Every structure is written in structure tokens, then in C-alpha cells.
Amino acid sequence: MVSAGKKILIADDEPDILEIISYNLQLHGYEVFTAKDGDQAILKAKQTQPDLIILDIMMPKKNGIEVCKILRAQPEFNDTIIVFLTALNDELSHVKGLEYGADDFISKPISPKIMVSKVNSFFRRINKPETTNAIELGDIKIVPDEYMVYFKDQPINLAKKEFELLNYLASKPGRVFLRNEILNRIWGSEVIVGDRTIDVHIRKIRQKLGIDCITTVKGVGYKFEI
Amino acid sequence: MVSAGKKILIADDEPDILEIISYNLQLHGYEVFTAKDGDQAILKAKQTQPDLIILDIMMPKKNGIEVCKILRAQPEFNDTIIVFLTALNDELSHVKGLEYGADDFISKPISPKIMVSKVNSFFRRINKPETTNAIELGDIKIVPDEYMVYFKDQPINLAKKEFELLNYLASKPGRVFLRNEILNRIWGSEVIVGDRTIDVHIRKIRQKLGIDCITTVKGVGYKFEI
């Protein structure tokens, strides 16, 4: 099994769903933890440090989106994959979820078989593009090896922090990165910088690139999109 | 012996294999270190800075793929050859291994004789392009054989360190080399030199070449481009 040993936390208020899913994931070599409401999800997440967290949106105590927002604000969950369980066609939840730093969605109802294959694919996705390769989206090419960005093949010179910030945002196009996440990742969790620092860097990137590829999500963070 | 003095690290949890292989490699002039699990492999790799690392895939503590992934994430192991020992026909390991930056595979069971000849061939493969091939980019020609650089066919005399530095940067045009990478490669990991040493050498190269082919990436390193 490719992803054996990975830890998964599932939070849902329906015991049946919890049991079926966790049983099937365990069969495939995953270590599974469960939570039946939002508060418990946060607690167990801290205790077990899972690689993947599956959150039902509708839960008692705290709903999935709140949980996600809280977890994403902490550096230790920077690289944790967070996905939401949503009712089919619940567009609103999808939008809200992405804004709060979710990596993907799984629509209910869901068969155990599909669930397992989805989970497998999450880990495959995470493992692969970790390190080196260039990101190319539309007319924009980001080449970490060269610390260089190209717009329509025109090289654009970004300073170190600017480049790192853009590269981070572009690592998951469409996904919103919370201001906290950005601070943790680009500045490090110990460093303390002022509120406006991110804005200023975003501005410099926008200015140098000349095109609008970074979208502001008010009260939340920023995302990269073409 | 072509590759005498090269350092090799072997990690395998079976003492017999470890002993037979290391004995035979030592006979052929290699300096051999061993590790019996993944954690020890990482530790010894850092201590001994081997030129070649042979990793059994199935090991306690950390398996070979994990070890490879961790080592490859560090610049000092950029140029280290990493090969896996795998069970015959273990396709999955092959695929995963290559993804994490393995250079090749050796299938078990293996005879000492074949092992030695394989190891020799690794070093032959690696040694060659370093010494023989001339790099030609635009008006600049770099000929490692002669320790000489030509600009529009005019020979330019660079000192040894200057030449090695230029040659290293030019080995991957466009790619940024971190100051640390440069130090490790040109000065070696044990040597400690001052902050300004690289700059001074860069300056001498720029001065002698007369053209601007080395770009500074502030806070990161240097890169060669035409």
C-alpha cells in the first residue's frame, strides 16, 4: 500500500457514517481517528496530528468551516490536507470552504469504495509535486529553480520574499491562503511582522506582474488564480 | 583504479549482506560506511558525506524511500548518487523510487562481483560529464579538460577556483545555486571560509570575462545566464 501509515481524522456527527468510513480506511492501512463534533475534531487534531482531516460541514458545537479556519490558523496544520464532506450540489459550502483553506470536497452520500480511492488520491497528489518543478498556469510560469517568474515568456524579477509568496499562493491555484498561513509559511511562526506587511508584498507582486492574478478574499486571505 | 577513494554508504538491515558487500567494495579501493536502519543511514550520510548511497528499500525505522526523500531535500546531497536495493520485479518501488530522486536500482539477490562492477559504472557515469564535456553557451566556451574559458574564441585565463566556480554555475544555466551549495561543491563541506569569499571570486570572473553572465539573486545565490 502506497500511503500506509498515514493518519486520518474524520469528523461527522452520524455514528454510522463514521464507522463505515473508518472501517474501510483502516482496511487499507490507514490509521483512523474519529470525532463527533467540531470541538472534538479540534482536540483530536492536536492530539493525533493527522495527515488528512475529513470534516463534515454540518456538525454540532462547531461546524466544519469553523474548525478548518481554526486549524489553518496554526502552523502545525500548514501541510495537513483538509477536505469537506458536503451535501451534493451545496455550492455555497464549496465556495465558503475553499475560502477557508480547504483542499477539496467529497459529496455525500458517498460509498466506502469511492471514499478510499479519493483518500488514496489525496496522498498521491500531495507526495508528488513537493519539491522541484516549475508551475505553469496560463501565461504565467513560475520556476523555483531559477527564482524567476515569466509572463508570456518575459522574465520578471521578483525579490526573494515576493517570489516565495507568489510561489506559495500558486502552489494551489484557487485555494485561499489565510493571512496566518502565509505568515507562518513565508515569515515563519516565530517572526512577528505587522499587519500591513503582507499587503505591501502582494501589491509589489501585482505591480511587477502587471496582471491581476492574486485575488483578495476580504477578512480571510489571498488566492492565486488566472 | 578510476574511482579509488570514493566514499560509499550502504544501508541494509541484514548484517550478512552488509558485510559481504562492504568487504568487496573495500577490496576495490572504496571507503565504505554502513548503516542498519533508516535513521542510522541519514545520520551517517550527514557525517560521512558519501559519493554514493545504496539503500535497501525495506528497512526498520525508516525505509529506503523515506531516507532518499529526506536526503534529497537537502542541498548537500544534490550530487550524491542514490541507488536502491529492491526485490526483483518490485515495480512499485521502482516507480516510487524514481519519483524521489533515485538514480538507479539494483535488484536483489546480487553477487558481490556484480555489485562492484555496478558501483564502478556509477562512478564512471558520473565522473565523465564533469571532466570531459565542454560547455558552449553563446559566445562563451568552457573546456574543463583545459581548465580554460573562451570568449569569442579568445582564451581567458581563470584561476582554478574561479574556473571551478564558473564551470559549476554554467553546468545548469539559469538555475540559481545557493551560496551553501556553492560552498559545499567548490570548497567542500569541511572547509570554512568567510562570507565575502564567494563574492570576490565572482567578481574576478566577471572582471576577466568582461561580460555579464553571472546574475546575483539577492538573498539566494548566483546563476549563470547569457
Added chain:
DNA sequence: TAGGGTGTTAACAATTTGGTAATCATGAAT
């Protein structure tokens, strides 16, 4: 042992950068 080439360092200059404060713009809420 004198001299040229080489590698390193130290000191200072020049440059880039990253961060902040002050101010302005915008949109949502009252």
C-alpha cells in the same frame, strides 16, 4: 630567497530588501 600567481580576509561602499507608518479607498453594517 625573491617574485608571481592564487586564495582568503577585512574594511568599507553601494545596493537592495523588507517592514512600518500614515493616508486613502472601498464596501458592509448600522
Added chain:
DNA sequence: ATTCATGATTACCAAATTGTTAACACCCTA
């Protein structure tokens, strides 16, 4: 319409980083 919260913008300054120069030590070779 006014207020409040949030982000955008701008200009400025301090710190970090690199460039430059000169001096020194070292090793060959003559």
C-alpha cells in the same frame, strides 16, 4: 448617510546583502 473594518497605496528608513578594493599569507618556481 455615517461609521467602522479591511485592504490598498505610498513614501520612507533601517537592516541585510552584496560589491569593491586592498592587503596579507601561502605556495610554487626560478
